[in-house]
Each structure stands twice: as C-alpha cells, then as structure tokens.
Amino acid sequence: MALRIGVIGVGMIGQDHIRRLTTVLAGSTVTAVSDTDAARAREVAARFAGVEAFATGEELIASPAVDAVLVCSWGPSHRQYVTAAIRAGKFVFCEKPLATTERDGLAIIDAEVAHGSRLVQVGFMRRYDPAYRAMKASIDGGEIGAPLMFHSCHRNASVPSHYTADMAIVDTAVHDIDVARWLFAEEVSEVMVVTPKKSARGGLLQDPLLILLRMAGGAIVDVETSVNIDFGYDIRGEIVGETGTVALAESATVLVKRGGTVAARVPEDWRERFSRAYDVELQDWVDGCLAGTASGPSSWDGYAATVVTDAGLAAAASAAWAKVNLRDKPSIYG
Amino acid sequence: MALRIGVIGVGMIGQDHIRRLTTVLAGSTVTAVSDTDAARAREVAARFAGVEAFATGEELIASPAVDAVLVCSWGPSHRQYVTAAIRAGKFVFCEKPLATTERDGLAIIDAEVAHGSRLVQVGFMRRYDPAYRAMKASIDGGEIGAPLMFHSCHRNASVPSHYTADMAIVDTAVHDIDVARWLFAEEVSEVMVVTPKKSARGGLLQDPLLILLRMAGGAIVDVETSVNIDFGYDIRGEIVGETGTVALAESATVLVKRGGTVAARVPEDWRERFSRAYDVELQDWVDGCLAGTASGPSSWDGYAATVVTDAGLAAAASAAWAKVNLRDKPSIYG
Amino acid sequence: MALRIGVIGVGMIGQDHIRRLTTVLAGSTVTAVSDTDAARAREVAARFAGVEAFATGEELIASPAVDAVLVCSWGPSHRQYVTAAIRAGKFVFCEKPLATTERDGLAIIDAEVAHGSRLVQVGFMRRYDPAYRAMKASIDGGEIGAPLMFHSCHRNASVPSHYTADMAIVDTAVHDIDVARWLFAEEVSEVMVVTPKKSARGGLLQDPLLILLRMAGGAIVDVETSVNIDFGYDIRGEIVGETGTVALAESATVLVKRGGTVAARVPEDWRERFSRAYDVELQDWVDGCLAGTASGPSSWDGYAATVVTDAGLAAAASAAWAKVNLRDKPSIYG
Amino acid sequence: MALRIGVIGVGMIGQDHIRRLTTVLAGSTVTAVSDTDAARAREVAARFAGVEAFATGEELIASPAVDAVLVCSWGPSHRQYVTAAIRAGKFVFCEKPLATTERDGLAIIDAEVAHGSRLVQVGFMRRYDPAYRAMKASIDGGEIGAPLMFHSCHRNASVPSHYTADMAIVDTAVHDIDVARWLFAEEVSEVMVVTPKKSARGGLLQDPLLILLRMAGGAIVDVETSVNIDFGYDIRGEIVGETGTVALAESATVLVKRGGTVAARVPEDWRERFSRAYDVELQDWVDGCLAGTASGPSSWDGYAATVVTDAGLAAAASAAWAKVNLRDKPSIYG
Structure with a gap:
C-alpha cells in the first residue's frame, strides 16, 4: 500500500x-x-x-x-x-x-x-510554503486588485567559495522567478540585470544583483539577490496590486526584549526557513503518486525557469533587456 | 517495523x-x-x-x-x-x-x-508548538534572567451552548496551567479566580475570567480566559524575567494592506493554531514508542493539572486563594 | 497676547x-x-x-x-x-x-x-500620548464592544536607590490607574496587590508587583510594575472587549536586521517614550488658558488617584481587596 | 526676540x-x-x-x-x-x-x-521625519555595513484628476530622490524608468512606475510610485547594507483585533504621515534663523533634485539610463 x-x-x-x-x-x-x-x-x-x-x-x-x-x-x-x-x-x-x-x-x-x-x-518548494500560499490566495481572492508589481528579496548569510556570479541567477534567483510565474500565472517575457556597488564580503563576486522581470501581462518584478549579507537567511516578498498589497510577514515565533531592543530571530538558512x-x-508528491495524479511544478515550469535564467545570464552580459522565447505550451501542462 | x-x-x-x-x-x-x-x-x-x-x-x-x-x-x-x-x-x-x-x-x-x-x-500539545518551545528555550537559555511572571491569554471566538463555567478552568485554562508548570519547571502552589464584568455574548456564562497562579518558587501567573470573544482564536503569552521578557509573536504568514489598514489573519480556532x-x-510519541521510551507530558503532569483545576474551582467558589496539595512525586517522573 | x-x-x-x-x-x-x-x-x-x-x-x-x-x-x-x-x-x-x-x-x-x-x-501626560488616545478612540468608537479587562505593564529599566516599595504604587502605577479611569470613564472600586517572586536586581525592593483594580462597572484591570527590568522603558497596554481587543503597538520607527535578528529599539526612559x-x-493647557477654559485631567482625577493609591498601599499590607471610597463628585467635574 | x-x-x-x-x-x-x-x-x-x-x-x-x-x-x-x-x-x-x-x-x-x-x-520634510532620521543614524553608525541598495515605495491612495505622468517623477518621486541623496550622502549619476502594467484606477495615467537610480558610488535605488493605490498613504523604505538592513517600521500606534484580523491603521495622506x-x-528653520545659521536641505539639494527629475523625464521617454550632469558644487554647500 x-x-x-x-x-x-x-x-x-x-x-x-x-x-x-x-x-x-x-x-x-x-x-x-x-x-x-x-x-x-x-x-x-x-x-x-x-x-x-x-x-x-x-x-x-x-x-x-x-x-x-x-x-x-x-x-x-x-x-x-x-x-x-x-x-x-x-x-x-x-x-x-x-x-x-x-x-x-x-x-x-x-x-x-x-x-x-x-x-x-x-x-x-516555495509553492508549498504556507506564507507564499497565503500570498497567492490573497491575490487570487481579489483582495488587492490586479497584481502590478512584485518586490522580492533573496538574502543568504553567506555562500561557499565556489559560488559563481552565474549562480546568483541560476541557483538563487531561479526560486524568485518560479514564484513570480506562479503568483502571476503568467510567463516572463523579458529580463534585465542591474549591478549595484559590490559588497566587500564576496571577494570578486558581483553581489548584490537587482534582477528585473517583465511578465507577459506587463507586470514588473524586481528581485534583489544578496548572497553574503551575514545577518541571516531573509526571504521577503510583496505583491503590489491595484488597490492593496500583500507581503510575507516575518517568520519569527517569539519576540525577546532585552538589552534595549525587542528582537525576533531571522532564519539561519534555507533549511530552517523552508523546512x-x-x-x-x-x-x-507521495499522495499524488498514490492517487495516480501529478500536480505541483511541472516539466514546463522547470523548462521555463531554465529559459528565463538563460535570458538572465544574457541580460547580465549585455546590461539590456533580454527576451525570453518559449516554445508553444503543450496541452498536458494546462 | x-x-x-x-x-x-x-x-x-x-x-x-x-x-x-x-x-x-x-x-x-x-x-x-x-x-x-x-x-x-x-x-x-x-x-x-x-x-x-x-x-x-x-x-x-x-x-x-x-x-x-x-x-x-x-x-x-x-x-x-x-x-x-x-x-x-x-x-x-x-x-x-x-x-x-x-x-x-x-x-x-x-x-x-x-x-x-x-x-x-x-x-x-502546546508543549510541541514551535512558539512555546522557542519561549522555553529563551528562558532556559538565560536570555531574560530568572522568570518572575507569566501573562497568558486564552481566547476563543465562541464556545458551544453546553459550555459551562467550570469548563473555562477545567477545559480551557488547563492548557495555560500546564504550560506554566512546564515553562517554570515548577508546581503551582495556589490558585485564585477573579471575575470581571460578564460579556453579554455568553448568556449566563461568567466570561471572561482572570485566573491567578502562584508557582512554588513564588512566580505569579495571570491567565485571561475569554471564550466568546468573536474575533478569533487568540493565544497570547509573555514571560517576564529579571532582565527581559519573551512573548509569543503573532502567527500570521502574510500582511495585507487594503481599505485603510494593514492586517494579519487571526486563527479561526485551535485546529488552525495548533495544527x-x-x-x-x-x-x-510514535518515535518514542518505536524507540521504547516515553517522554512529553506525563501522568504526573496530567494528575497535577487535575489537582490545580480542582483548586481553581474551589477558588472560583470562595474568591480567595486556594491551596494546591500534591502527593509526593514518584521518582519515575524525574 | x-x-x-x-x-x-x-x-x-x-x-x-x-x-x-x-x-x-x-x-x-x-x-x-x-x-x-x-x-x-x-x-x-x-x-x-x-x-x-x-x-x-x-x-x-x-x-x-x-x-x-x-x-x-x-x-x-x-x-x-x-x-x-x-x-x-x-x-x-x-x-x-x-x-x-x-x-x-x-x-x-x-x-x-x-x-x-x-x-x-x-x-x-499619558492622556495626551497618541497611542493611548488611539486606544481610547477605538474603545469609544465601539470597535471592540464593551471593555471588560485591561492588561497594563509599566516597566522601567532601573530606579534610583531611594525608590521605595510604596513608590511602585504611588509614583509608578498611578499612571496606569489614571489611564484605566480615563479609558473606562469609571472610578476604581477596589484594589488588590499580588507580590511575585522578588527580582534580585532590586535589593530589598519588592519588585515586580501585580496590582489588580476592580472598576465601578465590574471590569478588571491588572497592572504589572517591573521597575528594575534592565532592558528598557516598556509601556504595554491591552483592552479586552466583548468582541475584540485594542493594544498599544511597539513604538519603534525602524527595524534593523543584523547578527541573526530583526530588532527594534525599546525606549530608554519615560522622557524618550512620552516626549x-x-x-x-x-x-x-496653554491653548486652554488662552481660551479661558480648563480641560484634561482635573483636580478630581488627581484626588481620585490619591485615594486609589492609598487603597493600594493598604491592599499591599493586607494582601486582600481594599475598598476605594470617594466623596461625591462635584458637578464642576462633569 | x-x-x-x-x-x-x-x-x-x-x-x-x-x-x-x-x-x-x-x-x-x-x-x-x-x-x-x-x-x-x-x-x-x-x-x-x-x-x-x-x-x-x-x-x-x-x-x-x-x-x-x-x-x-x-x-x-x-x-x-x-x-x-x-x-x-x-x-x-x-x-x-x-x-x-x-x-x-x-x-x-x-x-x-x-x-x-x-x-x-x-x-x-522627510529629512526631519523621526523614522528616516533613525534610518540615517543606523547607516551612519555602521550598523548594517556599507549601504548598497535602497528600496523605496511611495504610495498615495489617490491623486487629483489634473495629476499628470510627469508629476509621478517631479512631484512624487522627488521626495524619494532627495532622501536617497541624503541617506547615501552621494549624488545620483543615472536614472532609468520602468513602466509596469497600468493600474485601471488611474485612467490614462501611467501608474505605477519603477524608477531606478544609480548613485555616484554605485549603489542602486529602486523607487515604486503607486499614486492611486486606494488603501492609504504608504511610505516604505529599506536600505540594504553589506551586513544588514534597516527599514521603516509601520507607523501605527495601536493594534486592533476584531472580525478575524489584527489590524493597524495606514495613514490617510501625507499630512497624517508627515505631520x-x-x-x-x-x-x-526658525531656530536656525534666530541663531543666524542655515542648515537642512540647501539650494544645492533643490537644484540637484531638479536635475535628477529632469533626467527622470528623459529616461521615461527613452526607456534607457539617462545621465545626471551637475555643475561643480560651490564650497558653501560643504
């Protein structure tokens, strides 16, 4: 069984x-x-x-x-x-x-x-995070009107020495890209990469980045990746709609007052945050297999993420908007 | 297996x-x-x-x-x-x-x-809630000095019509009592019950209550039970130590801005809050059984809770402090 | 002019x-x-x-x-x-x-x-604090139904060595007492003082205290005074109504993320908090004088505060409820 | 006198x-x-x-x-x-x-x-807002390391019918631009304007906008202007440093729980927020005049703001980065 x-x-x-x-x-x-x-x-x-x-x-x-x-x-x-x-x-x-x-x-x-x-x-996995699901429910429920913008921050305390500039897009921002596609239920049509002043904490690595996505329907997404920010693993997101916004809340369970501050813990890493x-x-997935059905992020989502991050790499090289060209979507992907 | x-x-x-x-x-x-x-x-x-x-x-x-x-x-x-x-x-x-x-x-x-x-x-089950566990870790880690007081609020949106005055102590506050014993790692020595103005929402029911516990080491616990408060299921707790405090944070995952407010959802009931x-x-428990060990709240904890709530019922009747008399604690309970 | x-x-x-x-x-x-x-x-x-x-x-x-x-x-x-x-x-x-x-x-x-x-x-001065005024407006506007309880915390980082046990009631809790009378628009009818385990930070001083007030209409107020709590000056308050609650928010203007926490400043003292x-x-007061009118807390409020704190001192000595007996209220006090 | x-x-x-x-x-x-x-x-x-x-x-x-x-x-x-x-x-x-x-x-x-x-x-006036001043103190005090990015949101519930597309830059974002120059203590070197999907609430008006600034030292600023967002006047800002971030806190003074949510008021307009x-x-200014000194935002700041917003208008027309060219700074401006 x-x-x-x-x-x-x-x-x-x-x-x-x-x-x-x-x-x-x-x-x-x-x-x-x-x-x-x-x-x-x-x-x-x-x-x-x-x-x-x-x-x-x-x-x-x-x-x-x-x-x-x-x-x-x-x-x-x-x-x-x-x-x-x-x-x-x-x-x-x-x-x-x-x-x-x-x-x-x-x-x-x-x-x-x-x-x-x-x-x-x-x-x-972010599509299964309770906070992102509540965010999607809020959008889909019409609580904030049509979504127009998405501000996303992806912050890591540190990355290993083998982490390369490409990985900020291909390994890190890819999560924000997938979430954007899922929240808007739209493809990405263009990507641009803006490079701020480099953090001294990352050696030669260009960090942080500001990655812009234009969605098929015109909404704009800005993704900050800061992968050596020391203080913790911090995932922020806010959707700006026509009549309101919905944002991820801080995830702490307790507030401690001592030594002049009231403070909440920031997760240490992705294991703690997305456990x-x-x-x-x-x-x-297990339940779906037992029931004989597949759901969740599909091959199409995996393929689209790759095409978008490829465009992101091209955009980083050109400092201009790079187009995202996807094949026609087969009907099995809905 | x-x-x-x-x-x-x-x-x-x-x-x-x-x-x-x-x-x-x-x-x-x-x-x-x-x-x-x-x-x-x-x-x-x-x-x-x-x-x-x-x-x-x-x-x-x-x-x-x-x-x-x-x-x-x-x-x-x-x-x-x-x-x-x-x-x-x-x-x-x-x-x-x-x-x-x-x-x-x-x-x-x-x-x-x-x-x-x-x-x-x-x-x-509260002993397994991530927020209460973080609170206990904060106390045990010495972050706020010796704990001196505990403010606890136990609020239900509503209770069924068969809910009686005794149940506010025996069914509702019993959770706060167990949490107090666990957080302080001490028994309760006395109980007093103060009856505020009655909410018109509960018919004949005396609601809310303010229940005071004196712990064996002298710390004071105040428990508000409000079981018909309409707005939701709201569990609040704050430990006051010698140099700081630790409090349960709000549990919402997203913040929605619309119509003049920034708002977070309050859980509907205990199922949602303590799922x-x-x-x-x-x-x-399953893991412990497989490993051949028992842990978590014990028979002693269950027995002590009953004696404390019995004292609470006596205190409610007398409007004075009621003593809690426990038998000697057998060594198997540590 | x-x-x-x-x-x-x-x-x-x-x-x-x-x-x-x-x-x-x-x-x-x-x-x-x-x-x-x-x-x-x-x-x-x-x-x-x-x-x-x-x-x-x-x-x-x-x-x-x-x-x-x-x-x-x-x-x-x-x-x-x-x-x-x-x-x-x-x-x-x-x-x-x-x-x-x-x-x-x-x-x-x-x-x-x-x-x-x-x-x-x-x-x-608390009656002029924007947060307490918003709290009163919320109650008076019917947002939370009839007020039934008030949880108030009055925490000082430290007090001078000449601070005596009486002062916790007469100098410190008197503010919470006045605020309670003002928020409920009712007199205090009884006072009780509960003494928790003593903080080691205050020498011989009995600190903290839990002071209970029964208002004329039956509402119950609990006031925590912690006058040597080290972490800062922390004024908390929450009114519990029949259908909701209203609480003072934290007063910080910025949130700083660093070193594993997201933190906000707690005021250092009453000057900072109530400036x-x-x-x-x-x-x-100046505007009223120029207009020829007196408003704000009156002699009656000052007199009532003294009678309530006197009852508080008696209650501290007796460990029982102490009655508050006020003279008839002259008509000039409305 | x-x-x-x-x-x-x-x-x-x-x-x-x-x-x-x-x-x-x-x-x-x-x-x-x-x-x-x-x-x-x-x-x-x-x-x-x-x-x-x-x-x-x-x-x-x-x-x-x-x-x-x-x-x-x-x-x-x-x-x-x-x-x-x-x-x-x-x-x-x-x-x-x-x-x-x-x-x-x-x-x-x-x-x-x-x-x-x-x-x-x-x-x-934002330079005199307690929250922005705390943000600047946090940066200048080295709490978050060197500042690398600034996320700013400028949201109005609505604007009058005579409000034109240029005004989003010249009247609205100009405040965020001045704050960025002040927080970073640097000039703006380039501007770009990205136009998201248009809100249906603003008629022909292109709203919202995402305005990017490159500061002289390389830091990147992104400014969202949403001037018809209905829910209130909402000013958000977060500086991203090498080791931490500092963000404006919500400005509400009380939290109200009722009807399934815990909510705080959002300011209605700039008068309420920046009073x-x-x-x-x-x-x-009065104190400075009496003391015979001038401080605060100078003519230079006013001039620079105009040149940056002019570049912003050019950028909006070209969809590319527009350079900001300032004259040499006279020594009287420090």
Missing part, C-alpha cells in the same frame, strides 16, 4: 529526502538507491532495512520494487534519469534545476508529451 | 488522530479501533484496510496486533483504559484530561509506578 | 517645562519663577530675558505679570500653591501627584468648587 | 504654515503676507493681529518688519522670490520644488554663492 520509492543520487539532499520520507512523512517507503559513487549508494542502503543499492539509475528505474523515482543527482544528469523514468511510465520528482540547458528541458517535455500525461514534479515547505511538497 | 496502534474512542478527535497517523505522520499504522458506540467503531474500521473493530477497549489493548494505545474516549473513562494499557505494559497516549478526578489521576500514577517506568503521555503542534506531538 | 506663565519649583522638571514653553511650544512666555532654593530661582531667572525670580510661590501667584501658574515643586507643597492659585482665580497646571494625601486632594477640590469652575489641570505627550499636554 | 516671518503665497500650504508658526511652534511671529491674489492676502492678514498684507513678494521681502521669508507660492515663481530674499540678505525657506527648471536652480545657487553663505532651506516632520522642519 505504501509508495515504494527509488532515490537516484544520495548526496546531502538525497539523504535528507530519505530521512524525510522515512521519519517525517506518511505513505511511502524507500526501496532503492543509486549513485555515481557506488560505495556511497551501498553505504546508504545498508543503513535502512529493505533498501537495495542499484549500480545505475536506469536499473533502479527499471526495478519492479520501485513505484516512483526521486532524482537528486547532479543537475546535468537530470535529463537522463527523468526521461528514463518517463519512458518507464513512472512518476518522478526531480530536484531543481530540472534541466541545466534549454535543450535538456525540451527533451524532457518531448518525452512527457509523448507519454501523454504529466509524470514529473520539479522541486520548487515545512519541503515536507509539504514531498508529502503532496 | 511500523508501530501498530489501537485507537479507543473514534469520535471527532479519535478520527482526526487516525487521519493524522495514516496520512501525515511516519512510522505507524492503525490496526484496531473500539468505541462505546460499536456501530461507529465498525464504520470507522471499514474505512481502512487492515483495521479491526473491537467490542471493548480492554480487548483492543489485549490484542497482539496492538503495540501501543491511543485513548480518545470520554474523560471519565480514561482511568479505566490507561490503567489497563499500563497493566498490559503498552505505551499509551491519552488525550487531556488524563483524569477528571484527583482519585483517577492517583490511580493511574499508582499503576505506572507499580509498572516501574513511564508508559503514559498526556495530550498537552503543527498536534502533528509534532503525535510523531514524537 | 502670549500667555504669561509663572513656574513654581525650578528643579529638573520645572526647568524642562521652561525649555518646552520657550523653545518648543507656541503661545506662551515664562515671566516668573520661584523655588524654595532662592539662589536656584535667581540662577534660572538670569538665564532668560524678562523672567523675574520671586521669593515665594505666593508672591509669584499674586504678580500681575503672571497669567497662569505651573506647579513643579515638591509633592507635599502642591496643595499650598494650587489652592493659592485657585484663590487668585488663575489657571494652574500641577505636576502629579496633585496631592500626597487624601486631605490635600479634598482641600484643592473644595477650593475649586468654591471658585465655581475648573482652574486646575494635573500632569497625567510628545508632554509637549501636547502642555500646549493643550 | 521672536523671529518675524513674511509668508509669500497664502494658498493651502501657506496658510497651513501660518497655522503651524502661530499655534504649534515656538519662537516666531508672522508679520507679513503677500499673494498674487491680493484679496486673499488681505483676507488672511485680517485674520491675524499684527499681520500686514503686501502687494508683492518683493515689497514683503524689503519690509523692515520681516526678518525671514517663507516662500509658498507657485513653483515657477520660486526663483524670483528666493533670489530677491538672498539679495536682501534674509533667510528664506522655500517649499519644494526649489526650481522648476535647471536654469532657475542655477540662478538661485549663483545668487547664494554671490552672497557668500547659505540663506536658503528647501522643504524636503511631525513638517513641525520639526519648520522649528529647525
């Missing part, structure tokens, strides 16, 4: 998903793992009763003990595993990015369209 | 726990139900594969297919089922109140002491 | 009022000062053009160059100067306490009644 | 300043008025004892009964009156805009430089 899940890629995020599936969520069991590092796959499998380590993701996908597949491997390998799962007719949850190139995204869409219905969910969103996201 | 749970009492709350165990939490399966209404037990059992309806709670407890017991029956029956589970050596989670009389509470404690170790957890606390509480 | 003011008592508060009248407010000029310390009076007079130092408050009051009198002398001398001003038919603003004994308060009332109309305003209230209060 | 002020232009804002000077602030008296509508000047003069109506601003400026001049006339006339006041060696406060053309701004600067010291203060700033600004 429980959904039997195979996990491809058991690095940090893969292991965290296994922990979540086995100790937090209902309705599933992990039966298979694989990893390009075979020893790691065997080591992880050995920690759990009833988990088999497979030599390749393809063998894992083919296993009759696997009902659904969770892809947590390196980004460039996503196309390979996701299309294999689609061909096997199995539901697949793929961590973001779905595709590191537009071509990979198109290939996945082609495979899914050939299958004839959705099988893929992409890991844009619930990850749980709800994956539970929703 | 999953914990096999039998649920005694499958009214609203029992069914909600079954939903939680089967569709939200990890690690358990419901295998048995019983209810004084046998038809209802059969009806609930029929909804789930692999669930057996037992004629009595005692038979359910005795079943080899039941590893642990969840008691959601009528309060006066708690002693009967909880002591039976203890005698069977099975872990038991009992919804509050553990006991409707001091005698019942003592009987449960005697049974557990005779068993030699803790088997019982009582459903004081996460219920999940965390029961997952913690 | 400007109101010519004589100031009796030019210690710290008297000098601050002179500063306020001459450099902040419109419509007045200070023409006379007096002080029991004649040298200080001369020294202050010498700092301002056109200010005369008088040997006694009575001579100052009698001066034709004085239109209105500001009494900032030692509390026990208030009766003497206020009644002299009333006999001279001059408007008089008296810093709190109006009277240090019930007898003094009655004497002032008798004098004013003999005069036939109000001449006195007492320095309960505007003092300005508005005194401007209102 | 009081500063004798002549007011040129006694329309709504001029009359409001007269009210402020005569009934709110200390240290001044209004002795003269003039207006292009001579009947209105006479009517206003007749309302106050000792106020003379002059036929022209020049005659008012020349009057020996006028120590300092307050210019509240139509913008295009500012140059004429301000330069006349400078030539007369009198302090002059000029409502914004100081100049409606760059040429007028330069003429005023030339006159003041010829005079040899500052005589002019421009009415950018204190106007008072502090003008008191500061």
